Amino acid sequence: MSALASSIERRNGVSLWRQIADRILQGIASGDFAENAALPPEVVLAERYGVNRHTVRSAIAALVQEGVLRAEQGRGTFVLSRKRLSYPIGQRTRFSTGLQGQTTERHIALLSSSTEPANRRIAEALGIARGSAVIRLETRGEADGHAVSRATTWFDAKRFAGIEAAMAETGSITASLKRFGINDYLRHSTVLSARHADADDLAALDLQPGAIVLVTVAVNVTLDGQPIQFAESRFPAERVELRLSAND
Amino acid sequence: MSALASSIERRNGVSLWRQIADRILQGIASGDFAENAALPPEVVLAERYGVNRHTVRSAIAALVQEGVLRAEQGRGTFVLSRKRLSYPIGQRTRFSTGLQGQTTERHIALLSSSTEPANRRIAEALGIARGSAVIRLETRGEADGHAVSRATTWFDAKRFAGIEAAMAETGSITASLKRFGINDYLRHSTVLSARHADADDLAALDLQPGAIVLVTVAVNVTLDGQPIQFAESRFPAERVELRLSAND
DNA sequence: GGGTATTTGTGCGTATGTATT
DNA sequence: TAATACATACGCACAAATACC
Numbered sequence: 001m002s003a004l005a006s007s008i009e010r011r012n013g014v015s016l017w018r019q020i021a022d023r024i025l026q027g028i029a030s031g032d033f034a035e036n037a038a039l040p041p042e043v044v045l046a047e048r049y050g051v052n053r054h055t056v057r058s059a060i061a062a063l064v065q066e067g068v069l070r071a072e073q074g075r076g077t078f079v080l081s082r083k084r085l086s087y088p089i090g091q092r093t094r095f096s097t098g099l100q101g102q103t104t105e106r107h108i109a110l111l112s113s114s115t116e117p118a119n120r121r122i123a124e125a126l127g128i129a130r131g132s133a134v135i136r137l138e139t140r141g142e143a144d145g146h147a148v149s150r151a152t153t154w155f156d157a158k159r160f161a162g163i164e165a166a167m168a169e170t171g172s173i174t175a176s177l178k179r180f181g182i183n184d185y186l187r188h189s190t191v192l193s194a195r196h197a198d199a200d201d202l203a204a205l206d207l208q209p210g211a212i213v214l215v216t217v218a219v220n221v222t223l224d225g226q227p228i229q230f231a232e233s234r235f236p237a238e239r240v241e242l243r244l245s246a247n248d
Numbered sequence: 249m250s251a252l253a254s255s256i257e258r259r260n261g262v263s264l265w266r267q268i269a270d271r272i273l274q275g276i277a278s279g280d281f282a283e284n285a286a287l288p289p290e291v292v293l294a295e296r297y298g299v300n301r302h303t304v305r306s307a308i309a310a311l312v313q314e315g316v317l318r319a320e321q322g323r324g325t326f327v328l329s330r331k332r333l334s335y336p337i338g339q340r341t342r343f344s345t346g347l348q349g350q351t352t353e354r355h356i357a358l359l360s361s362s363t364e365p366a367n368r369r370i371a372e373a374l375g376i377a378r379g380s381a382v383i384r385l386e387t388r389g390e391a392d393g394h395a396v397s398r399a400t401t402w403f404d405a406k407r408f409a410g411i412e413a414a415m416a417e418t419g420s421i422t423a424s425l426k427r428f429g430i431n432d433y434l435r436h437s438t439v440l441s442a443r444h445a446d447a448d449d450l451a452a453l454d455l456q457p458g459a460i461v462l463v464t465v466a467v468n469v470t471l472d473g474q475p476i477q478f479a480e481s482r483f484p485a486e487r488v489e490l491r492l493s494a495n496d
Numbered sequence: 497g498g499g500t501a502t503t504t505g506t507g508c509g510t511a512t513g514t515a516t517t
Numbered sequence: 518t519a520a521t522a523c524a525t526a527c528g529c530a531c532a533a534a535t536a537c538c
Contacts, residue, residue, distance in 0.1 A: 015514060015524095018261025022444050052516050062261065086439070089492070190492040191334070194442035194460050194485040195277060196270050212442050212460055242440040244337070244492065263513095263525060289503060300527045305504085321504045322535030 017058035020049050024063060025238070028079055035083075038076040039069065085148055086243045087235065089216065093187045094174055095141055095149070103143040107171035108151075111138040111204070113164035115157050122154050125219050125230040133157035137167055140204050147205045148240055150213075151233040159228075177228070185228060190218040194237065205236045212237040256297050265306035268297050272311060273486065276327055286324040287317065314456050333396055334491045335483065337464065341435045342422055347391050354391040355419035356399075359452065361385050361412035363405050370402050373467050373478040381405035385415055388452050395453045396488055398461075399481040407476075421477070430470060433477075438466040442485065453484045460485040 024045075027033040039045070042060070046053040060077055063069040071077045088098045099106050114136050123130040134154045141149035153173070155163055159180070166176035177185065197205065197213045205213070213234040220229040235242065256267050272293075275281040287293070290308070294301040308325055311317040319325045336346045347354050362384050371378040382402045389397035401421070403411055407428070414424035425433065445453065445461045453461070461482040468477040483490065 014263070014266060015261045017514080021261070023446075026443060026446065055515060058514085084441075089440075192337075192440065192462065192490040192492065193332075194462050195274055196460070198271075198274060212444070214440065214442050214462075237442040244438040244440065265525080291503085302528090303526060306525085308504095319504065320535085321533065322502080324503065324535095 016051055016055050017062065020045075020051065020056060020059035021062045023049065024059060025068065028068070033079055035079050038078055041076070084238075085143065085240045087148070087240050089187075089190065089242045089244055091186045091188075093218075095172070099143050099148075105145075106141070106143040106148075108167070108173065109140045109142055109171065110164065110168045111140055113137050113167075118154070122230055125227060126154065126156055127227050128156050135160060135163060137164060139167070146239070147236070149233050149235050150201050150204045151231055153229060153231040155229055173229070182222060182228060185220045185222055188219045188221045188225075188227070190216050192216055192242070197234070197236070201234050205234070207236055207238075214240065214242060216242070256299065264299050264303050265310065268293075268299065268304060268307035269310045271297065272307060273316065276316070281327050283327050283329040286326055289324065310456070330487075332486075333391065333488045335396070335488050337435075337438065337490045337492055339434045339436075341466075343389055343397070344420060344422070347396075351391040353393075354389070354396075356415070356421065357388045357390055357419065358412065358416045359386040359388055361415075366402070370478055373475060374402065374404055375475050376404055383408060383411060385412060387415070394487070395484070397481050397483050398449050398452045399479055401477060401479040403477055425476070430476060433468045433470055436467045436469045436473075436475070438464050440464055440490070445482070445484070449482050453482070455484055455486075462488065462490060464490070 024033065024039070028035065033039055039060075040048070042053050042056045045056045049056065060069060060071060064071055064077075068080060069077050070080055085099060085102055095106065095108060115133050116136055117131045118126065118128060118134045120130055122134055123132070126134065128134075135157045137151075137153045137155075139151050139153065140147055141151065163176050163180065166179050167173070170176055193215045194212055195215060197207050197211045201207065201213055202211065205211075207213075214237050216231075216233045216235075218231050218233070219227050220231070221227050256264060256271070272281065272287070276283065281287055287308075288296070290301050290304050293304045297304065308317060308319060312319055316328060316330075317325050318328055333347060333350055343356060344354055363381050364384055365379045366374065366376060366382045368378055370382055371380070374382070376382075383405045385399075385401045385403075387399050387401065388395055389399065411424050411428065414427050415421070418424055441463045442460055443463060445455050445459045449455065449461055450459065453459075455461075462485050464479075464481045464483075466479055466481070467475050468479070469475050
């Protein structure tokens with residue numbers, strides 16, 4: 001919200017131009033800088049943030065490089081439009097149906113899979129013995145050719161043997177679970193946090209270093225409450241917001 | 249999860265020591281570095297991240313300053329334990345009751361208040377005319393003496409005239425609304441995102457520059473669906489996680 | 497207690513990046 | 518574009534505290 005009077009911090013490990021670039025990104029997100037409109041002139045921004053015009057230019061150059069702004073000599077610097085996807089999250093969260101209307105095409109790509117012993121956290125979530133085999137799927141959610149999520153999912157290996165093949169074939173968790181006789185499931189106990197993206201997420205989600213990811217840790221259960229799936233999903237905060245609807 | 253092989257990036261606006269400090273924080277969060285245990289020696293970390301030992305020392309110094317680590321000459325560097333608050337979020341979200349059991353004391357401090365004309369976003373959310381007066385409250389949620397949230401809240405100035413006095417007195421939104429005849433309310437349409445904390449949030453939440461805040465934008469409504477409150481809350485991601493419970 | 501290896505703490509010279517004027 | 522000041526990062530060396538045999 002409020003466009004507070006700058007106060008950029010010095011010698012804190014983040015260069016001034018990077019801080020100002022982040023400020024501009026924030027300004028775009030909060031509506032201070034409208035999309036498809038011109039940014040204030042460099043001298044004005046320099047004044048506002050209390051730095052030299054050269055520093056503002058460095059920030060703008062970085063954002064042009066990242067595809068957020070377009071600078072035109074003699075005319076000004078313009079905000080390119082890029083609306084964030086709104087990803088619904090609730091008891092009936094489904095990847096594909098959740099993004100209907102916002103995108104024309106979406107699917108889940110299986111990056112890799114493996115079988116491993118369940119650690120304490122996963123065993124408790126799935127209600128199985130610690131150390132028993134679980135299948136781990138590394139996936140990326142894609143919508144209209146853009147990466148919108150990166151997830152790590154665990155299934156009980158005994159009950160869902162071969163689910164990695166189903167995922168690779170269908171590109172859908174819901175469709176894959178159907179092959180194991182599960183026609184409906186609910187989301188239970190989602191925990192939400194945020195952190196800087198790690199190297200793996202940076203690559204998979206095509207992000208710049210320092211980018212933030214929203215993290216959800218969730219358990220999906222059958223209608224009678226039996227846990228079937230444990231997942232940690234990462235969403236690029238600059239491209240996705242999570243929407244909690246009251247009635248799903 | 250996966251402890252991938254470093255890949256610290258250079259000349260991207262964020263200093264190496266800051267990036268490595270973030271890595272270590274992530275390592276603690278993901279369990280790679282256990283709490284109350286020793287970190288690997290500086291030389292090992294330097295090797296792992298591909299930087300000079302001095303650079304690792306800068307990162308550690310920052311985290312010691314932030315109260316995350318404790319370094320002892322000749323012994324090692326240790327991870328201090330600090331559990332995150334789990335903030336429940338759902339239809340019946342209440343600040344105080346939500347943190348019961350996790351804290352012994354909590355209240356909301358009113359930092360400032362003002363009356364202003366509603367912009368489009370706020371007017372739509374509250375279902376009032378654009379430009380009509382709204383009361384804005386700037387508040388900080390505190391639990392056991394620690395700042396856990398920073399919120400900006402808007403009310404229709406006509407209907408809730410004087411609510412800032414009630415807030416200052418009671419330290420509770422729920423109690424203040426009672427004075428206006430609202431004994432119960434529900435949360436409607438929460439939108440969730442994350443970003444770097446701005447200067448204001450850094451100060452109010454006692455965070456270090458570069459810290460991440462979870463942001464919720466929510467509308468509270470009466471039982472019959474009438475909007476009464478529009479709020480943007482920021483939670484320090486390093487101290488708070490948001491928990492979505494299925495049945496509230 | 498002694499000796500040695502390990503680990504954090506300190507100093508300094510140099511090169512490069514950042515920010516201002 | 519140039520000059521200047523400061524922050525960042527590296528490399529090497531050594532001191533101080535601790536751990537281990």
